[in-house]
Structures are given as C-alpha cells and as structure tokens.
Amino acid sequence: MFEIVPLSNWFSGKDLIIDIFSVLVLSYLLYHIIKYYKIKRGDTKYRYLITSFALLTISFIFKVLAHFIIYYPTTETRHFGVLTIVQQEMEASGFLVFWGIIGYRVLSLLALYFLTLVYVNRPGKLSIMLTSYLLILVGYFSYSMFHVYHVTCFLLMLVITWAVLKNYLSDRYHKTKLLLWSFTIILISHGLFFFLSLSPVFYIIAEIVQLIGYLLLLITFIQVLRSDGKKTRKN
Amino acid sequence: MLISIQKKGGEIKPTHLMYRANLAHRQLKSYLEELLDKNLVKRINKNNYEYIILTDTGLKFLEKIREMRDFEKTFGI
Numbered sequence: 001m002f003e004i005v006p007l008s009n010w011f012s013g014k015d016l017i018i019d020i021f022s023v024l025v026l027s028y029l030l031y032h033i034i035k036y037y038k039i040k041r042g043d044t045k046y047r048y049l050i051t052s053f054a055l056l057t058i059s060f061i062f063k064v065l066a067h068f069i070i071y072y073p074t075t076e077t078r079h080f081g082v083l084t085i086v087q088q089e090m091e092a093s094g095f096l097v098f099w100g101i102i103g104y105r106v107l108s109l110l111a112l113y114f115l116t117l118v119y120v121n122r123p124g125k126l127s128i129m130l131t132s133y134l135l136i137l138v139g140y141f142s143y144s145m146f147h148v149y150h151v152t153c154f155l156l157m158l159v160i161t162w163a164v165l166k167n168y169l170s171d172r173y174h175k176t177k178l179l180l181w182s183f184t185i186i187l188i189s190h191g192l193f194f195f196l197s198l199s200p201v202f203y204i205i206a207e208i209v210q211l212i213g214y215l216l217l218l219i220t221f222i223q224v225l226r227s228d229g230k231k232t233r234k235n
Numbered sequence: 236m237l238i239s240i241q242k243k244g245g246e247i248k249p250t251h252l253m254y255r256a257n258l259a260h261r262q263l264k265s266y267l268e269e270l271l272d273k274n275l276v277k278r279i280n281k282n283n284y285e286y287i288i289l290t291d292t293g294l295k296f297l298e299k300i301r302e303m304r305d306f307e308k309t310f311g312i
C-alpha cells in the first residue's frame with residue numbers, strides 16, 4: 001500500500017513545500033560537489049558523491065510530481081463523451097502517481113547506497129550492480145509494503161551516520177558535528193515514517209523532522225563555503 | 236606553488252618560489268609554464284627584478300581549493 005494518509009487541513013500541501021525545499025538544498029550541494037570534482041577529476045569518492053546527490057535530487061523531483069498529482073488531480077468534466085474522457089485522465093493520474101512513487105523510492109534507495117560507498121570499503125563492480133538490482137526490487141515492491149522501504153532507508157542512513165560519527169570522533173571538527181546532527185535527524189525522520197500505519201500524525205512529524213535535517217545540511221554547507229575566509233592580497 | 240606565492244603576500248621572486256615550493260629548477264620552469272598558461276599567475280618586473288604574482292583567477296582557484304578541502308574534512312572523504 002502506498003501511504004496516502006488523511007492529513008490535517010493545515011498540513012495538506014505543506015509536505016510538497018518541504019520536498020521542494022529538499023530538492024533545492026540537494027541541487028545546491030550537487031552544483032558545488034560537481035565544481036570540486038572538476039578540480040579532483042577522476043576521484044572515485046567524488047564520483048559516488050555526485051551519483052548519490054544527483055539520484056537523491058531526482059528522486060525528490062519524482063516525489064514532488066507524485067504529490068502534485070495527488071493534491072491537484074486533473075479530472076476535467078466534459079459534456080460530450082464524458083465517461084471515456086474522465087476515465088482516461090484518472091487512469092493517467094494513477095499511472096503517474098505509481099511511477100512517481102516507485103521512481104522516488106528506487107532512486108532514493110540507490111542514492112543512499114551510493115552515499116554509503118563513499119564511507120565503506122568499496123566493493124567490486126559486480127557487487128555494486130547486484131546490490132543496486134536488489135535495491136531496485138525493494139523499491140518496486142515497496143509500493144504494496146511501504147515499511148520495507150523506510151526500514152531499508154533507515155538502515156542505509158544508519159551506516160552513513162555511523163561513518164560520520166566515527167569521522168567526528170577522530171578529529172572533533174565542529175562542521176562535522178553539524179553534519180552528524182543533520183544525518184542523525186534525517187535518520188530519525190525515516191524511523192518516524194515507519195510508524196505511519198499507527199497514526200497519520202507520524203507523517204507530519206516525520207516530514208517536519210526531515211525539513212529540519214535538510215535545513216541543517218544546508219547550514220553545514222554554507223559554513224563550508226564561508227571557510228575560504230582569509231582573503232589575502234591580490235596583485 | 237600557488238600557496239607559496241600567497242604566503243608571500245601574492246608576489247614572489249622565482250628563486251624564492253623554487254626554494255619555498257621545494258622544487259628543482261627544471262620542475263619550477265615546467266610547472267610555472269603551466270600556471271602561466273592557465274592564467275593562474277603572471278610575471279611582472281619590479282625594481283629590475285622579476286616577480287611571479289597571483290592573478291585574480293589564481294586567487295579564486297586557491298579559495299576554491301581551500302573550500303574543497305574544508306568540504307572533504309567536514310564530510311570525511
């Protein structure tokens with residue numbers, strides 16, 4: 001089952017804004033990471049990072065499109081041949097929502113997997129392809145079991161957060177601490193999505209927590225951009 | 236080399252650059268040509284001495300490198 005939850009009126013449509021904000025943050029980061037990659041051309045870690053952020057950005061675009069169709073369904077009524085036309089539009093809507101959600105889930109799972117590859121010992125190409133295939137299956141079949149998707153995301157985020165924690169403990173850099181908070185909050189948001197079947201309130205909380213997570217990610221990156229600080233004498 | 240020039244306030248004599256960047260003369264010549272080609276540094280004459288100075292492009296490039304290193308440190312990559 002795809003989680004279409006009855007939301008409170010005040011929150012209806014706000015999740016769309018949260019997801020658009022996430023797209024903007026991720027695109028901003030992606031833009032700068034690509035710039036760094038141009039300097040360190042050929043660096044595998046950067047390649048994985050770019051793949052991960054690109055997939056995550058596209059996945060959120062899929063989610064935004066799917067939510068947009070849900071919130072603003074196109075059911076135009078015409079007086080001649082009404083039945084045929086309305087039915088076609090409804091079918092098209094359902095088709096787009098289905099592929100929007102599947103696209104979002106598959107791409108975000110792959111994105112998180114590629115992010116783990118930045119931190120863990122990199123496996124061979126065959127292993128990466130096999131894991132990617134399994135994650136595509138998880139994403140596809142999670143349409144009827146959304147828990148599976150959120151648990152898998154949670155586990156992947158756990159691996160990433162653990163790696164960042166180890167990194168922070170090794171040099172106690174204050175910006176890494178901010179990043180650690182950001183990843184931990186995103187991790188918690190995936191945990192909260194898991195409880196969606198208990199109450200729709202969890203969806204609202206999870207979306208807000210996710211917003212805080214991406215906001216912190218943006219703040220962390222802005223701090224990195226400000227680090228160029230000491231401008232010395234020009235010619 | 237760029238960092239060495241920047242540490243000297245943005246301009247340096249070629250010989251000093253060679254020592255500071257710990258390069259052999261041939262290496263210095265080859266790397267310098269590359270930096271000049273990419274417009275990251277330029278040669279000027281001051282008080283009958285040749286100096287190598289950082290260009291705006293060179294300075295911006297150094298800032299980008301510093302930003303990238305901080306990004307790598309933050310993300311642990």
